[in-house]
Amino acid sequence: MKLLAVETSTEACSAALFIDGEVVERFELAPKEHTKLILPMIDSLMADAGLKPQQLDALAFSRGPGSFTGVRIATGVIQGIALGADLPVVPVSTLAAIAQDFFDHNDDNVAFVAMDARMDEIFWGVYRRDAQGYAELIGDEAVTPADAVEFPDLTGVGIGSGWGVYSQELTARLPGRVSRYQAELLPRAGAIARLGARGFEQGLAVVVEQAMPVYLRDKVAKTELERRNP
Amino acid sequence: MYVLGIETSCDETGVAIYHSEHGLCSHLLYSQVDMHSEYGGVVPELASRDHIRKLVPLIKQCLKESGLTGSDINGIAYTAGPGLMGALLVGAATARSLAWAWQIPALAVHHMEGHLLAPMLEENPPEFPFVALLISGGHTLLVRVEGIGRYQLLGESLDDAAGEAFDKTAKMLGLGYPGGPKLSALAEQGKPQIKFPRPMTDRPGLDFSFSGLKTFTLNAVNASGKTDQDKADVAAAFQQAVAETLSIKCKRALQQTGLKRLVVAGGVSANKQIRASLTQMVAKENARLYFPRLQFCTDNGAMIAYAGCQRLMAGQQQGLEIYARPRWPISELSGC
Numbered sequence: 001m002k003l004l005a006v007e008t009s010t011e012a013c014s015a016a017l018f019i020d021g022e023v024v025e026r027f028e029l030a031p032k033e034h035t036k037l038i039l040p041m042i043d044s045l046m047a048d049a050g051l052k053p054q055q056l057d058a059l060a061f062s063r064g065p066g067s068f069t070g071v072r073i074a075t076g077v078i079q080g081i082a083l084g085a086d087l088p089v090v091p092v093s094t095l096a097a098i099a100q101d102f103f104d105h106n107d108d109n110v111a112f113v114a115m116d117a118r119m120d121e122i123f124w125g126v127y128r129r130d131a132q133g134y135a136e137l138i139g140d141e142a143v144t145p146a147d148a149v150e151f152p153d154l155t156g157v158g159i160g161s162g163w164g165v166y167s168q169e170l171t172a173r174l175p176g177r178v179s180r181y182q183a184e185l186l187p188r189a190g191a192i193a194r195l196g197a198r199g200f201e202q203g204l205a206v207v208v209e210q211a212m213p214v215y216l217r218d219k220v221a222k223t224e225l226e227r228r229n230p
Numbered sequence: 231m232y233v234l235g236i237e238t239s240c241d242e243t244g245v246a247i248y249h250s251e252h253g254l255c256s257h258l259l260y261s262q263v264d265m266h267s268e269y270g271g272v273v274p275e276l277a278s279r280d281h282i283r284k285l286v287p288l289i290k291q292c293l294k295e296s297g298l299t300g301s302d303i304n305g306i307a308y309t310a311g312p313g314l315m316g317a318l319l320v321g322a323a324t325a326r327s328l329a330w331a332w333q334i335p336a337l338a339v340h341h342m343e344g345h346l347l348a349p350m351l352e353e354n355p356p357e358f359p360f361v362a363l364l365i366s367g368g369h370t371l372l373v374r375v376e377g378i379g380r381y382q383l384l385g386e387s388l389d390d391a392a393g394e395a396f397d398k399t400a401k402m403l404g405l406g407y408p409g410g411p412k413l414s415a416l417a418e419q420g421k422p423q424i425k426f427p428r429p430m431t432d433r434p435g436l437d438f439s440f441s442g443l444k445t446f447t448l449n450a451v452n453a454s455g456k457t458d459q460d461k462a463d464v465a466a467a468f469q470q471a472v473a474e475t476l477s478i479k480c481k482r483a484l485q486q487t488g489l490k491r492l493v494v495a496g497g498v499s500a501n502k503q504i505r506a507s508l509t510q511m512v513a514k515e516n517a518r519l520y521f522p523r524l525q526f527c528t529d530n531g532a533m534i535a536y537a538g539c540q541r542l543m544a545g546q547q548q549g550l551e552i553y554a555r556p557r558w559p560i561s562e563l564s565g566c
Contacts, residue, residue: 034552035319035322035323035551035552035553035554036551036552038552039326039327039330039550039551039552040550042327042330043330043550053330053331068275068278068279068316069278069315069316069319072278072279072282072316072319072320072323073319073323073552075282075323076282076285076319076320076321076322076323076324076327076552077323077324077326077327077552078327079282079285079286079324079327080323080324080325080326080327080328080329080330080331081327081328081330081331083286083289083290083300083324083328083331084300084327084328084329084330084331084332085331208286209286209287209290212282212283213279213282215279220273220275220276221269221273221275221276222269223268223269224268224269224270225268
């Protein structure tokens with residue numbers, strides 16, 4: 001099983017190859033440099049592995065939520081490669097990738113994932129470690145004010161940039177449920193690759209036309225009618 | 231050489247395949263105009279979201295209609311600018327990575343170069359050198375064209391683009407978006423009773439300024455009885471002013487350069503009165519006028535495939551960067 005994954009939804013930029021259970025990753029913290037870095041990263045990963053795109057089994061990408069433009073860069077890149085090499089695609093949640101990376105390096109089993117979504121909101125999702133060690137979503141992902149997040153009856157760790165911006169609101173909203181938080185965790189292509197490979201085995205891959213971003217924030221402008229009748 | 235051209239700089243997704251000897255194989259366009267009209271103008275984020283939904287299906291369809299597969303394509307040309315950053319990035323990211331997967335060259339194309347060369351897709355294309363007038367919602371340029379990539383800027387708008395002036399004036403007249411075509415339709419019902427100014431024609435030079443016409447329109451509407459006929463008359467007077475101003479400047483550009491060929495391209499070049507006014511002018515100047523066909527006046531993939539093909543054939547190509555440049559002066563282009 002060979003899968004290529006890309007992640008460009010935050011200030012980090014990364015690409016990873018999953019080859020029969022092993023993950024090789026390129027990762028750089030590079031705000032606004034994604035367009036310069038992502039294809040060279042992919043190219044060098046593939047060259048080092050001696051692979052051509054047609055030799056892959058599938059692709060995976062962070063389908064959001066995240067920076068709209070960033071998510072679309074990953075989507076566009078993956079669509080281009082999927083079309084060119086005729087490959088199926090596994091869309092992976094950015095929040096799931098943050099949780100997966102956390103579970104892979106910690107013993108905790110529940111993560112309250114919050115990414116700063118600007119406009120006084122966060123992208124929110126609660127993840128649990130499943131029996132095989134994969135991040136599993138509980139409930140739904142949402143874009144929401146930090147003081148209105150919904151959560152299950154569990155305790156865990158807060159992770160993601162939303163905890164840096166809204167630690168007070170989130171702590172107040174989740175009294176006694178959060179033992180600590182790590183705001184500096186960013187999504188990584190390595191985790192996208194692991195979740196993508198798992199999704200591929202579960203039959204979650206889609207054809208290229210269906211490899212679409214998930215923005216969560218779907219209302220981005222007001223129609224003339226809405227402006228006249230607020 | 232088969233070149234796939236991709237255009238996503240604003241609110242139209244354009245895809246085309248051009249062959250260096252056989253010409254245009256197929257071209258497809260998806261316009262987002264209906265979606266944006268609900269918002270009274272282009273919403274950049276929505277434009278980007280729509281491009282990413284439409285682009286891959288259009289590429290597949292274009293290949294199918296040409297009877298080609300990916301392995302037939304020898305190069306990919308994509309619009310890298312000028313335009314809306316988010317919209318450009320969709321085309322650039324998809325195009326660049328597709329070229330990587332196909333192991334073929336990719337080239338970033340200047341959108342206005344595409345428009346400039348669009349008449350080359352027609353039966354009797356102009357020979358170099360020529361004067362080109364580019365008029366669209368975002369640009370008003372007069373350029374001396376010596377060859378591919380050899381462009382000398384003769385004049386440009388110092389404020390609103392011609393198409394922008396049409397849209398803004400249409401808004402004042404209570405017309406919906408996109409205002410340009412609606413204003414033209416209304417103008418046909420009216421007579422230019424009021425004499426609008428011909429901005430910047432009373433002094434030497436080839437620059438334009440259209441923003442003053444908005445104020446003049448507003449005053450003219452307020453001073454009128456505001457009936458439908460009054461509005462039609464204002465629309466007619468406004469359109470006549472723009473058409474004559476463009477015509478005066480083009481005449482000057484022909485005289486100044488000594489050239490006898492004028493190319494007119496860009497979305498606003500679809501305007502009938504502008505065409506009529508320029509046609510009259512070139513007849514008097516003993517010059518010849520060249521337009522692309524109507525569907526290639528507005529944004530399209532064919533012009534990008536054509537422009538890209540010329541440069542790719544000359545051996546130009548770019549590295550692995552996904553190149554998008556929202557502001558990109560045409561004078562910075564190099565020849566080939």
